[in-house]
Amino acid sequence: xxxxxxxxxxxxxxxxxxxxxxxxxxxxxxxxxxxxxxxxxxxxxxxxxxxxxxxxxxxxxxxxxxxxxxxxxxxxxxxxxxxxxxxxxxxxxxxxxxxxxxxxxxxxxxxxxxxxxxxxxxxxxxxxxxxxxxxxxxxxxxxxxxxxxxxxxxxxxxxxxxxxxxxxxxxxxxxxxxxxxxxxxxxxxxxxxxxxxxxxxxxxxxxxxxxxxxxxxxxxxxxxxxxxxxxxxxxxxxxxxxxxxxxxxxxxxxxxxxxxxxxxxxxxxxxxxxxxxxxxxxxxxxxxxxxxxxxxxxxxxxxxxxxxxxxxxxxxxxxxxxxxxxxxxxxxxxxxxxxxxxxxxxxxxxxxxxxxxxxxxxxxxxxxxxxxxxxxxxxxxxxxxxxxxxxxxxx
Numbered sequence: 001x002x003x004x005x006x007x008x009x010x011x012x013x014x015x016x017x018x019x020x021x022x023x024x025x026x027x028x029x030x031x032x033x034x035x036x037x038x039x040x041x042x043x044x045x046x047x048x049x050x051x052x053x054x055x056x057x058x059x060x061x062x063x064x065x066x067x068x069x070x071x072x073x074x075x076x077x078x079x080x081x082x083x084x085x086x087x088x089x090x091x092x093x094x095x096x097x098x099x100x101x102x103x104x105x106x107x108x109x110x111x112x113x114x115x116x117x118x119x120x121x122x123x124x125x126x127x128x129x130x131x132x133x134x135x136x137x138x139x140x141x142x143x144x145x146x147x148x149x150x151x152x153x154x155x156x157x158x159x160x161x162x163x164x165x166x167x168x169x170x171x172x173x174x175x176x177x178x179x180x181x182x183x184x185x186x187x188x189x190x191x192x193x194x195x196x197x198x199x200x201x202x203x204x205x206x207x208x209x210x211x212x213x214x215x216x217x218x219x220x221x222x223x224x225x226x227x228x229x230x231x232x233x234x235x236x237x238x239x240x241x242x243x244x245x246x247x248x249x250x251x252x253x254x255x256x257x258x259x260x261x262x263x264x265x266x267x268x269x270x271x272x273x274x275x276x277x278x279x280x281x282x283x284x285x286x287x288x289x290x291x292x293x294x295x296x297x298x299x300x301x302x303x304x305x306x307x308x309x310x311x312x313x314x315x316x317x318x319x320x321x322x323x324x325x326x327x328x329x330x331x332x333x334x335x336x337x338x339x340x341x342x343x344x345x346x347x348x349x350x351x352x353x354x355x356x357x358x359x360x361x362x363x364x365x366x367x368x369x370x371x372x373x374x375x376x377x378x379x380x381x382x383x384x385x386x387x388x389x390x391x392x393x394x395x
Contacts, residue, residue, distance in 0.1 A: 008033075010057045018058070023048040027059040046337040054333050064088040066290055066342070067095035072102040072367060073110030076359035082106065085364050086342040087286035094282055097375065101367030104249040108241050111363035115355055117234035119162060119178050120186045120326070122194050123216035126173045126207040133206040137173045138166045140205050151200045152193040158182045159189045161197075167216075173207075174216050178230060183354035184331040185294055187219065218324070220296045226303030227275055232326035233355070237362040238319035241370075246316050250374025254308075254316035257373045261308040275323070277306045278372035283365050288327075291346070291357070292339025297326040306369045318373075320366040327361060329353040 011029050013022045027042045044061025051058050070084035085102070087095050105111045128134040141148070141164050149161040158181065165176040177197070179190045191212065198210045213219070218226045243254050250257070268276050280302040288295045304322040311317055329348050333339055343349040348357040374380075 012057075017056075018048045018052045020048045023058050023060065026057065030059055044337075050336060054336065061337075064289055065090060066338070068345075069095050069099035069364075069367075070102055071106050072360070072363055073106040074113055074360055074363045075110040076113035076356075076363075077115070078353075078356040079113065079359035079363070083346055083360055085287065085360065086290040086345055087283070088289035089282075089286040091282065094286065097371040098283060098364060098368045100249060100374070101369070101371035102364070104241065104245060104370060105239050105363065105367055107249070108239060108245055111237045111239050111366050113235060113237045113359040113362050115233055115235045115358060117229045118180065118232075118355065119230055120181045120190055120232060121176055121178050121217045121230050122187075122190050122212070122219070123174055123176050123214045124194060124198050124210050124212050125214035125216075126175065126198075126201070126210045128171045128173065128206055128208060131168075131171050134168050134171045134173050137205060137207065138168065141166055141175070141201075144204070148197050148200070152177070152179075152197040155193045155196050156189050158184065159186060159193050161193065174214050176216065176230075183329045183351050185297070185326055185328040186331075218300050220299050222274055222299055222303070224274055224303075226300045226324040227305075229323045231300050231324035232297070233358045234321070234323050235325055235358050235362040236319060236321040237359075237366040238317065239366065240311065241316045241318060243314050243316065246374075250370065250378065251380060252374055252377035254310045254314060256377045257308050257316060257318075258310045260373055260377050261306070275302075275304050277302065277304055277320070278369045278376075280304055280320075280322070280365055280368075283368040284361070287361055287364060290339070290342040291327075291348075292333040292336055292343070293327055294332060300324045301326055304365075308373065318366060318370055320362060320369050322362055322365060325358055325361060327354060327357050329357055 011026050016022045024042060027038050031038050041060035046061050048058060066086050066088045068084050068086055071082045072085055073082050087098065145164065152161045153159060160180040162178045162180055167174040177194045181189055195212055201207055202210060218231055246252060246254050265276060281298055284298045284301050285295060288298060301322060301324060303324050304320060307319045309317040328334055329343060330351055334343060340349060346360055
């Protein structure tokens with residue numbers, strides 16, 4: 001006989017799950033069950049009904065401070081102009097640091113930004129009876145790609161299957177399904193599409209079975225593979241900065257920043273770091289939270305490379321390449337309350353704006369890398385955090 005659960009489940013309300021009164025009723029239940037006062041959580045501005053499809057057992061919202069940094073001049077193919085960037089964070093000095101880098105980039109003519117790759121991936125693994133039958137699967141995929149694409153795309157109005165890349169490992173075959181997902185993150189979209197394709201493959205080929213997630217795609221996982229791109233957008237931002245502006249804004253020299261980059265590369269290698277950056281996660285997380293992105297995708301989006309070079313005339317060339325940046329302007333949580341408003345600040349709300357958002361994100365990250373390098377190179381890092389970043393408890 002099964003033992004009874006000693007504590008009650010969180011209340012379910014069937015068809016009333018997303019009514020405003022239901023949310024309040026559940027919140028009161030949690031207050032009684034835990035002894036907590038949830039008056040701030042329950043006072044959020046996001047309507048309960050609009051949460052449908054984004055969360056289960058809702059009781060309200062959480063709040064984060066949002067600052068704005070800028071002006072940031074971006075010279076991209078999709079983002080071309082000056083932007084003021086919302087950053088949600090509780091880390092003092094962060095907004096001021098990013099703003100310093102943004103002002104510097106704007107002063108020297110802006111950050112040049114280009115997107116090199118735009119797709120999303122999912123990698124199922126197929127099982128076979130033998131090495132021989134596994135090996136034969138690759139030509140089968142090539143011969144039947146059009147039917148495979150038809151099966152996958154029949155499940156979605158927006159996803160497009162670009163290619164399938166098989167990798168044979170013993171009698172298993174890992175298959176990289178590569179999709180274009182438009183302005184959405186697209187993970188739910190491509191999971192459904194790939195499942196339909198996999199079912200057809202098991203029916204028509206020698207594959208015995210499949211597992212939809214093999215782990216190869218690095219979905220929300222740190223890995224060196226994310227540096228190869230394909231998990232989102234690969235986007236680079238760069239700028240040439242005259243030495244006089246490096247001295248004025250960063251209080252150091254191009255050569256000092258180049259030396260800092262070289263000396264810290266060794267430490268990153270010793271640590272087994274994925275790529276090289278100063279603090280991509282800071283800017284990405286703050287921007288993701290402000291703009292309603294899937295924050296867990298910071299894990300793969302931080303895979304990238306910052307580079308500092310001294311030009312022949314002694315100026316600084318700085319670049320930041322995000323290899324697997326996952327951002328969206330439709331779907332998910334991007335249209336909820338404050339997320340919608342922050343995207344509107346950037347002119348990035350709705351269809352046709354995901355690449356624009358990606359270019360703004362890359363330029364923002366470059367600004368943060370410049371300011372971080374300047375703080376370390378000039379020895380001002382601790383002093384800046386003492387001035388802006390100390391939230392001392394009240395006596």
